[in-house]
Amino acid sequence: MAQLLLRNFTRAGNAALLTKGTSSSSITATSAEPGSCQLHTTPACCEIRKLARLRVVDNSDLGKRAMAEGRPPRCIHVYNKRGVGLIGDKVLVAIKGQMKKGILVGLKQKQRIKQPQFDSNNLVLIDDNGSPLGTRIHVPIPTVLRTILKEKTLAKGADYTKVLAIASRYV
Amino acid sequence: MNINVRILTKSVAQQYAFKRIVTFSTKPTQQAAAAAVPQQQEVTGPTVRKPIVPAHYRFVYPEFLPDPKVEWRNAVREKLERLDMIDRRRQIELPEFYVGSILAVTSSDPHAAGKTSRFVGICIHRERCGLRARFILRNVIDHQGIEVVYELYDPTIQKVEVLRLEKRLDDSLFYLRDALPEFSTFDENMEAEPLEEGAPVPINDIKVVLRPRPWLERWERQNLLGVANIEQYIKDKHRKSAEKVQKPWEKYDLMKQYRATIPEEEQKEIFAEVHTELHTLELQRKRNKRKRTFVKPKHLA
Amino acid sequence: MNQADVSKLMSQLRIAVRPTKRNLKNPDGPEGRLLKLRKTVTALVKHERIELYYNRADEARGYAELLISNAIRHGDRHKATMELADYWLLEKQLVHKLFKVLVPRYENSNVSYTRMFKAPRDYPGMYYRKSVLELRGNPYPVLTPDNSQNRNLLHNVLLDEARKEFRREKLANLANKLAAETENATASTTATPAQAPVTETQTEQSKQAEEAPKA
Numbered sequence: 185m186a187q188l189l190l191r192n193f194t195r196a197g198n199a200a201l202l203t204k205g206t207s208s209s210s211i212t213a214t215s216a217e218p219g220s221c222q223l224h225t226t227p228a229c230c231e232i233r234k235l236a237r238l239r240v241v242d243n244s245d246l247g248k249r250a251m252a253e254g255r256p257p258r259c260i261h262v263y264n265k266r267g268v269g270l271i272g273d274k275v276l277v278a279i280k281g282q283m284k285k286g287i288l289v290g291l292k293q294k295q296r297i298k299q300p301q302f303d304s305n306n307l308v309l310i311d312d313n314g315s316p317l318g319t320r321i322h323v324p325i326p327t328v329l330r331t332i333l334k335e336k337t338l339a340k341g342a343d344y345t346k347v348l349a350i351a352s353r354y355v
Numbered sequence: 356m357n358i359n360v361r362i363l364t365k366s367v368a369q370q371y372a373f374k375r376i377v378t379f380s381t382k383p384t385q386q387a388a389a390a391a392v393p394q395q396q397e398v399t400g401p402t403v404r405k406p407i408v409p410a411h412y413r414f415v416y417p418e419f420l421p422d423p424k425v426e427w428r429n430a431v432r433e434k435l436e437r438l439d440m441i442d443r444r445r446q447i448e449l450p451e452f453y454v455g456s457i458l459a460v461t462s463s464d465p466h467a468a469g470k471t472s473r474f475v476g477i478c479i480h481r482e483r484c485g486l487r488a489r490f491i492l493r494n495v496i497d498h499q500g501i502e503v504v505y506e507l508y509d510p511t512i513q514k515v516e517v518l519r520l521e522k523r524l525d526d527s528l529f530y531l532r533d534a535l536p537e538f539s540t541f542d543e544n545m546e547a548e549p550l551e552e553g554a555p556v557p558i559n560d561i562k563v564v565l566r567p568r569p570w571l572e573r574w575e576r577q578n579l580l581g582v583a584n585i586e587q588y589i590k591d592k593h594r595k596s597a598e599k600v601q602k603p604w605e606k607y608d609l610m611k612q613y614r615a616t617i618p619e620e621e622q623k624e625i626f627a628e629v630h631t632e633l634h635t636l637e638l639q640r641k642r643n644k645r646k647r648t649f650v651k652p653k654h655l656a
Numbered sequence: 657m658n659q660a661d662v663s664k665l666m667s668q669l670r671i672a673v674r675p676t677k678r679n680l681k682n683p684d685g686p687e688g689r690l691l692k693l694r695k696t697v698t699a700l701v702k703h704e705r706i707e708l709y710y711n712r713a714d715e716a717r718g719y720a721e722l723l724i725s726n727a728i729r730h731g732d733r734h735k736a737t738m739e740l741a742d743y744w745l746l747e748k749q750l751v752h753k754l755f756k757v758l759v760p761r762y763e764n765s766n767v768s769y770t771r772m773f774k775a776p777r778d779y780p781g782m783y784y785r786k787s788v789l790e791l792r793g794n795p796y797p798v799l800t801p802d803n804s805q806n807r808n809l810l811h812n813v814l815l816d817e818a819r820k821e822f823r824r825e826k827l828a829n830l831a832n833k834l835a836a837e838t839e840n841a842t843a844s845t846t847a848t849p850a851q852a853p854v855t856e857t858q859t860e861q862s863k864q865a866e867e868a869p870k871a
Binding site: 413414417418420421422423424425426481482483484488602604607608609610611612613614615616617618619620621622 | 658659660661662664665666667668669673675677686687690715718719722723726739740743744
Binding site: 241290295297298299300301302303304306322323324327328329330331352353354355 | 505
């Protein structure tokens with residue numbers, strides 16, 4: 185199993201996460217550059233589904249540590265009816281043995297015209313009330329998020345617009 | 356009556372004088388057939404005078420040429436689209452650009468703060484034709500690669516500026532996604548670099564450096580000219596499989612090329628239709644530019 | 657494919673082109689297909705008229721047309737065209753024929769360079785359709801029936817009628833003449849001055865009558 189997995193590597197964007205069972209000495213050798221070349225089993229699928237790996241782009245302590253260790257969070261649930269996360273959707277992630285919620289702020293998937301498509305699947309961690317764990321997002325986020333998150337705030341009751349407040353730049 | 360018949364007989368006899376008349380035979384006669392062949396080679400009447408279209412128009416305005424796929428052709432739709440494209444070009448300046456040029460696109464965006472958003476990036480791909488023509492811009496902002504697809508004739512686009520007009524060695528630059536980020540990083544506040552009038556479009560022969568595998572595509576199979584270090588990362592098995600999928604005969608496959616192109620006569624027809632309009636628009640743009648440069652005060656001392 | 661390829665420029669073909677290619681089933685794939693077509697194109701340029709299966713002929717026809725049109729367009733000094741000719745003509749002396757015989761032959765032509773006819777197929781035998789493919793202006797006798805000789809064609813019907821009318825008229829003239837002569841014999845002394853113009857017109861008519869069938 186480990187050898188089979190080893191054939192498929194990936195790039196940083198859809199960054200890899202290894203469960204402890206499959207990791208071995210040979211795998212650590214392949215991930216010499218942390219965060220740039222790691223294991224990946226579904227390279228062609230850019231959709232955010234369950235078990236998709238994400239990249240935390242805020243400066244929350246938890247997220248920073250997870251990314252630095254080369255063990256980015258995995259999506260374990262998408263809070264919409266389709267099961268595929270689109271921009272602005274809330275997801276549940278497994279990060280460093282904890283379950284946290286997050287908002288997708290940038291996707292690798294094909295986007296609509298004039299909407300940016302990112303090289304990685306970006307995530308901002310939030311708590312249950314919708315307020316972000318970090319204090320700054322260090323990559324640009326799409327402007328559509330403004331409208332989407334405002335609408336969701338009205339519909340759901342939780343205040344997601346705080347994510348917009350910590351954004352450093354829009355694109 | 357007699358006279359009439361006589362005249363008719365005479366004239367008919369003269370008309371068919373060169374032929375031996377075998378009235379009731381359907382066998383081919385050699386003389387008749389020999390006479391028939393050169394008749395077909397007659398030159399048609401005086402040629403209609405048309406405006407001379409510059410040869411480079413097909414590179415500058417590729418979207419005016421329709422899709423060569425026969426099933427999708429429709430002369431009326433194509434014509435209407437061309438009219439609409441010209442109408443759009445009267446409203447907004449859509450400059451000449453190529454894959455590899457650096458563009459800045461300002462478009463209205465209801466979500467943005469100032470209701471407009473500007474994106475600077477390198478054009479990595481151009482596709483589709485007619486009103487659907489579109490291009491992809493790529494840039495790396497804050498160490499994050501971003502790509503945006505724009506439609507050329509999108510009415511929400513407010514301005515398209517060419518910051519640096521140049522070509523690259525390849526027809527599409529998707530390999531920039533797998534290259535080191537500095538090769539697709541461009542400053543957002545970049546000044547436009549004007550090209551001398553009449554000068555040919557320069558070809559930037561920069562070779563990008565790829566990062567190690569895994570890649571998004573098998574670049575080693577695509578005979579890319581603009582990549583420096585592809586050999587560094589591939590093994591013998593990749594080399595072998597790349598060799599296996601090469602199609603060296605395709606450059607001789609004339610019909611395949613014919614089916615992928617619009618024939619020259621058709622291109623002439625299309626560009627003759629739009630040439631005068633495009634030319635006047637070009638002249639007008641040049642005049643405006645000169646005016647603008649004249650007004651601009653020089654920063655002295 | 658959703659944008660025309662602008663890197664190449666080709667002349668329009670004067671034949672009907674199918675939207676898709678035929679694969680011409682071949683174990684070697686597209687390369688083998690092209691080899692098949694190369695053989696056909698070489699044979700066409702060599703013999704100027706060949707008989708073969710319809711599908712293969714129809715495929716090869718486009719290639720032959722484009723080869724000739726490229727040769728006319730670029731001439732023999734163009735390296736890429738020379739390479740093309742070298743690839744498509746398996747017998748190398750035919751490259752000379754292409755540039756020195758076929759190009760001058762078709763330079764001012766505004767119809768297709770080749771013709772294709774449906775040919776009858778053997779029965780019993782292979783059920784594939786057959787055809788004849790030929791270069792225009794070849795030295796062989798033409799294959800098409802000459803319909804100008806069909807008696808039901810309008811101009812032939814008219815011509816026949818005219819001929820019949822002419823004969824009738826001639827007979828009537830002869831009869832008149834004979835009658836006049838008999839009259840003359842009876843009253844020779846009175847009618848001698850009026851005879852001369854009549855004979856003149858009669859001789860003219862008889863001359864015409866002789867000329868027409870000869871021609």
